[in-house]
Amino acid sequence: MNLSRKWLGEFVTVDANDKDFAEAMTLSGSKVELTHDLGEEISNVVVGKILSMERHPDSDHMWVCQIDVGQEEPVQIVTGAWNIHPDDMVPVALHKSTLPGGKKIEKGKLRGVVSNGMMCGLSELGLDTRDFPYAVITPAALLNDYHPLDKDKPSIPADIQPGHKIFGSVVCARITAVRCDGVNAYTAACEVGSGSVSVSTNCANLHAGDLVALDTKKEHICTLEDLRAQQAEFPHCIPDGIFILHEEGVKPGDDLKPVIGADDHVVEFEITPNRPDCLSVIGLAREVSATYEVPLRLHEPVVKGGAEGNLVELLDVETPAADLCPRYTTRMVRNVKIAPSPKWMRERLRAMGVRPINNIVDITNYVMLEYGQPMHAFDYRYVKGGKIIVRRAKEGEELTTLDGQVRKLTANHLVIADETRAVGLAGIMGGENSEIVDDTTDVVFESACFDGTCIRKGALALGMRTEASAKFEKGLDPMNTLPAVNRACELVELLGAGEVLDGVIDILNYVPQPRTITMDPDRVNALLGTEIHPVDMYRYLERVDICTPEKNFPNGPAPVVIPSWRADVVGIADLAEEVARFYGYNNIPTTLMLGQTTLGGYSPAQKLEQTLGSVCRSCGYDEIITYSFISPTYYDKILWPADYAARKSFKILNPLGEDTSIMRTTVLPSMLEILTRNYNYRNKSAKLYEVGRIYLPGGEDGLADERKVLSMGAYGEDMDFYTMKGAIEAILKEIRAENVHFEAPTGAPSDASYHPGRCATVWSGSNCIGIFGQIHPLVARNYGVDGELYCAELNFDALMNARGADPEYTPLPKFPAVTRDIAVVCDEAVTVGALEAAIRKGARGLLKEAALFDIYRGKGVAEGKKSVAFNLILRADDRSLTAEEADADVKAILEVLEQDCGAVLR
């Protein structure tokens, strides 16, 4: 919500500068987003009066002007604009001045003639003709500016002289004198060869000596349009030029800013949804008055009325949808003269970010801004049968709204209709069929209160949230409709825009009743932790019109009456906030909590999560955060079979896009996406992890079964299957998982994402913890990666279950160990796991450790065979082993290796 401080000044007087004002308002609860000095960029620009003009000696289109800028000596300024005349008041940017857009003006020379500044056009001041409709410039076609498109075939001969015929009744004429009669009204004396005539014109670019095309029949000086000429043929006869000021009471030397309304400051507020009353100048003025403890000057609209006719005879209002329309208030204006609204109104609208249109539309906008009450104006002649009916739309009913769109309605929409058809979409937008147009004469002002939910849903369904609907949906004060409509009628009279009919039609579908709640100072102090005196509390409340009917401020609990615009205040907590706002949030003491101590801490699952993270990091894995939503196509990318049940995902009905449209049931695509991104960024290697969630259907209450997964992913030079396996072993060791073993994949459909020969499932006893391995080359290719990617998906709950017991100390060995290295040759197909199992089986109780240290294939080992070498550590807890004892054990081990695995000592 933008607030013009000038407009605000009509209701409260506050001298604070913008910064202090913003701070004070913010701290009392109206958050200021920013402040803006409208004239910030304009400096040293004044009103000037053109004293004289001479043609530039070296230019066919420039003028050298002497301008009175309120200084002793006039200043000389050279301009290329042709719409000025002596005695015109113009904006003058003096030497060393600034203009909007950071433009700096300094003196200089134009074709050798000194120019001490610049006269400004509207656009140079950051304005346009909507701000100053009278500043529209109509250029005449000056024959002395004629440049034929085809040099060989000019339409007008170069040597044309006054009196020469151009076509029909149009002849060449020479201007001998120009007199300015008013705004865009000139009288030009023309010599037509045979004699002279005096012609009225609105063309602003005429000066003595110019040749023009004069329609002798119509006594009209022709424009480009009249001659059907193109702009290129008259390059300097353009509808752009200097902004000629026609403002009362300005004199040379006056600062321009107040003249064009650039002396205002605009404050932008963030208004929270509970305070729709603050979406208005008056609402904010109330807050300002309460904040600064200065009086609020409200104005009671006075309508003279007296237009011919009887309102009740002309207009009838019915509200069959009474439940959706608590109040409907309307007045009528006759003999409307559509015209631009006055400068002060245009300035205020513009300062608040609203574009001026015409007096009637501007009045409705002005009242909406001032009172926060959306207004609508209809053209009465289109209200068939003189009847306004507020009803639900018929299913499929169509209405073309003011923006020219055809809207198809449902029974959930509320419309304003006449006897035959809808003429407006209640609270959202008017209908095109009843729009105010230039020849509108009778206007109906609607000031109503509609049901917020109905308006919100209606606007939403049509995708057309308007300024009006945004206000209505928050729930407006029904008490506001009458003063607002009266204010509109008062403005009509003030602007002379029409004649107001006596009387108001005011339909109330509810019983207005002041709301009273109980104020309890002790409870407020208890909530705030303050010791504010009750009398002070009632005083704070009174600042925002929450008053107790009691004569003096009470010392204890008392009823208070809530003003109609404060629907948000319903209980003691709301009153506490009002008290706190004006006592000052920052004056509330700061204390530490008393009461029962609670034992804070982390749950076992949270601790496990911390452990997993710290092991991953010590293995070199960086933590990542990925989106929980993915595209359904990602399941294809990771080669999940089309009929795989795990594809069933929570689907977002209103996603931002397909890529974020379903909740993932696997973390794999998220990890692959990040690996790929790093790969594409040419990062040489990456090791990443995330404890992320997957969202499976079938949770309680129709919610998801949300499970956590430790997702790991890596690529790079030092990365292979066993590197990742090592990290996983480290994790399982850290959580003291028992009976850890790795097996071939179980044949689940999701295995398809992995390289079939390079992936394994991870087990602790019979508890399957997850899967890891190299990503299937086809999956990698789907991600555009031609290198090897490795991923692991470890189920968090399974890791929880796999946690081993707390460690218990085992005595350190007292006797030395004997180590033996053995290398056995076996078939390729025999796994190291099987060999290890055989070693453990063959040992006779002395084997403490068997560690693989080499696998060899090649020279000396037969084709299809491999040599596998282990380092065995043997030890007895009660004595030093002899070599013979160790050898006996190794021999037993070798026997089992041969029996079970066909592995023989190399």
Add this chain to the structure above:
Amino acid sequence: MKEQLANIRAQALAAFEEAQDLAALDELRVKYLGKKGELTAVLKQMGKLSAEERPAMGQLANEVRAALEGAIEETSKKLEAKALEQRLRDEALDVTVPGKPVKLGHKHPMYIALDELKDIFVGMGFTVLDGPEVELAELNFDRLNAEEGHPSRDWSDTFYFDEDSRVMLRSQTSPMQVRAMDTMELPIRIIAPGRVYRKDEVDATHSPMFHQVEGMVIDKNVTMADLKGTLNTVVEQLYGKGTKTRFRPHHFPFTEPSCEMDVQCHKCGGVGCPTCKGEGWIELLGAGMIHPRVLEMSGIDPNEYSGWAFGIGLERTAMRRFKIADLRLIFENDVRFLEQF
């Protein structure tokens, strides 16, 4: 013989003195004291001596031997020290050659910020709760006093899974307040960090998924002054002692009175600069006294109990903590970014 012994002694001692290394010394030891050494050779002649001469000569010989052995030991120590010195000199390294790399992983900056917050609150007796992200609109909105029609319930703002707008992606961590009230014994002190989702297109300051930390205290006689005191303590731990804060009135459906807490801009110290958009303050979090209706809906008597709650955006906290300018970096997970923390 006496003369011989004296000669050996003098020669040997002189030779030891000259020895350049341990090997040379050992050679000398053999030469003089070895089985076939010179001293031994002299001693072998002892038998030729008379019984009277023998003890005196024996004693003399022993003295010479002892002197030589002592000298060898001394010289050997000297030579050892010299050899060590030489070795150390030879083994000297270029210490500027980089160490053998140990690649450690890095915690994501957002989780660094979260862990800091968690530790502070756990230290104050708070429990950390975890809850569902696919949530009931009833808990995300209704039970938090955001009734039908509240703008945040719009399909343009919130992600839904069914046409009835019943199941949604939680748009705030606040439903954890309700879950805590429904399941925990009073008094309650919890924080609940987690992912939240809003329908915002990705840009430098927005993401459809981000993280919040919810906090809530319910007990008898809990006041707004407690809220201020606790949050001030947290801010001092996060941003240093003496960090200035201010509280502004604000509005949330589930708290009343509500506030937003600002910290004084660290960059300009409150004067106003581009970092704080000229305000001198940076918005940190939203908070307030739990709305009596919210307590009532959870079966807690607002006349007996009161509470306060807050919600803080984690990404923004982390971005401020590490001066990260663009939110997209948080979710991009470029290792060159991650490894800075």
